[in-house]
Amino acid sequence: MTEKDFLPNTYKKWPKEGKVSWKAPSNIALVKYWGKKPNQIPANPSISFTLDACATTTMVSFEEKAAIDSFSFELLFEEKPKPDFKPKIQTFLERIEAYLPFLKKYHFTIKTSNSFPHSSGIASSASGMAALALCFMEIEKQLTPQMMDDHFYTKASFLARLGSGSACRSIKGSLVEWGYHEPISSSSDLYGIEYPYEVHSVFQKYCDTILLVHKGQKQVSSTVGHQLMHGHPYADNRFQQAHANLDKLRPILANGDVEEFIKIVESEALTLHAMMMASMPYFILMKPDTLEIINKIWAYREATKVPVSFTLDAGANVHMLYPEAYKEKAIQFIKDELAQHCENGGYIHDQVGHGATKIKS
Numbered sequence: 489m490t491e492k493d494f495l496p497n498t499y500k501k502w503p504k505e506g507k508v509s510w511k512a513p514s515n516i517a518l519v520k521y522w523g524k525k526p527n528q529i530p531a532n533p534s535i536s537f538t539l540d541a542c543a544t545t546t547m548v549s550f551e552e553k554a555a556i557d558s559f560s561f562e563l564l565f566e567e568k569p570k571p572d573f574k575p576k577i578q579t580f581l582e583r584i585e586a587y588l589p590f591l592k593k594y595h596f597t598i599k600t601s602n603s604f605p606h607s608s609g610i611a612s613s614a615s616g617m618a619a620l621a622l623c624f625m626e627i628e629k630q631l632t633p634q635m636m637d638d639h640f641y642t643k644a645s646f647l648a649r650l651g652s653g654s655a656c657r658s659i660k661g662s663l664v665e666w667g668y669h670e671p672i673s674s675s676s677d678l679y680g681i682e683y684p685y686e687v688h689s690v691f692q693k694y695c696d697t698i699l700l701v702h703k704g705q706k707q708v709s710s711t712v713g714h715q716l717m718h719g720h721p722y723a724d725n726r727f728q729q730a731h732a733n734l735d736k737l738r739p740i741l742a743n744g745d746v747e748e749f750i751k752i753v754e755s756e757a758l759t760l761h762a763m764m765m766a767s768m769p770y771f772i773l774m775k776p777d778t779l780e781i782i783n784k785i786w787a788y789r790e791a792t793k794v795p796v797s798f799t800l801d802a803g804a805n806v807h808m809l810y811p812e813a814y815k816e817k818a819i820q821f822i823k824d825e826l827a828q829h830c831e832n833g834g835y836i837h838d839q840v841g842h843g844a845t846k847i848k849s
């Protein structure tokens with residue numbers, strides 16, 4: 489599919505007003521997206537677990553307006569106006585207008601809330617942009633009643649990507665791949681797809697406890713972070729490595745080889761941070777407690793053979809990953825040894841989920 493496939497046919501119906509609502513989950517990348525080309529095209533393919541508990545719920549009400557020369561919307565985050573989110577939404581609307589030509593015909597009231605505390609340092613852009621893209625698709629569906637489900641979800645992912653790259657992996661499926669990768673014939677730079685190969689049951693219920701090491705604002709925004717890969721001395725090798733890791737994951741995901749899974753996922757996390765440390769300007773986004781937790785995870789795994797592992801996003805928080813069968817042991821380990829390294833002892837238990845859901849209004 490190309491960008492043109494997402495341009496709509498003429499709309500059949502024009503409701504005067506309405507209300508739609510979707511809940512979209514966050515996701516955690518196993519092979520990381522880090523580096524992009526213009527128009528939100530990823531420099532390398534990535535794959536993520538869809539999460540379950542960490543999610544954004546968004547309700548969009550719309551009413552026809554007279555002037556159609558500009559966008560008109562108001563934004564309420566957790567019931568309160570949120571002016572600092574508005575520029576990101578404005579940019580999003582500008583990027584997606586060609587694909588949703590009804591956007592200037594309506595005034596939108598966007599009400600959004602997260603299941604996780606706002607100050608937790610968890611990126612909400614993936615779940616937030618995914619939920620908003622789904623709401624806009626729900627409106628487009630009212631204008632195009634014959635729309636097929638497949639198109640609905642693929643276009644929602646396509647639009648979400650234009651809001652935030654990783655958001656395109658928060659629409660549908662438990663394991664989602666985004667970015668063209670030759671061996672996966674259905675893969676695309678334009679949207680995420682449900683991982684098309686066999687996935688062993690151990691990975692269908694994997695757990696992710698997010699250890700909240702640092703709840704503050706990120707030191708480097710992902711937009712700035714991605715730019716650091718332009719002219720980066722190791723960029724080309726890194727992009728090739730992401731392709732190679734995707735290939736390596738295929739048999740591992742199929743046969744449930746947790747030990748080999750851990751090697752790739754931990755290496756991906758550390759490589760992401762190594763890229764930041766080796767860029768110009770350079771950053772260290774881990775905190776001392778991030779390293780304490782990583783070392784404790786390694787020591788505990790070595791001593792007990794319980795297959796706990798970690799991954800990181802572009803920040804100090806640690807996602808501890810483990811099979812569901814070890815949940816009790818992992819939770820005890822967190823309480824005994826890891827919570828002390830979290831800001832105010834904070835962590836959030838999550839697990840692999842199944843994608844976004846429509847909320848009946």
Ligand code: DP6
Nearest residue numbers: 517520521652653654710711801802
């Ligand atoms: C480190 O999707 O937040 O989480 O496209 O600029 O919005 P933008 O970036 P974003 O980048 C996420 C990067 C990452 C890795 C990943 O999720 O793959």
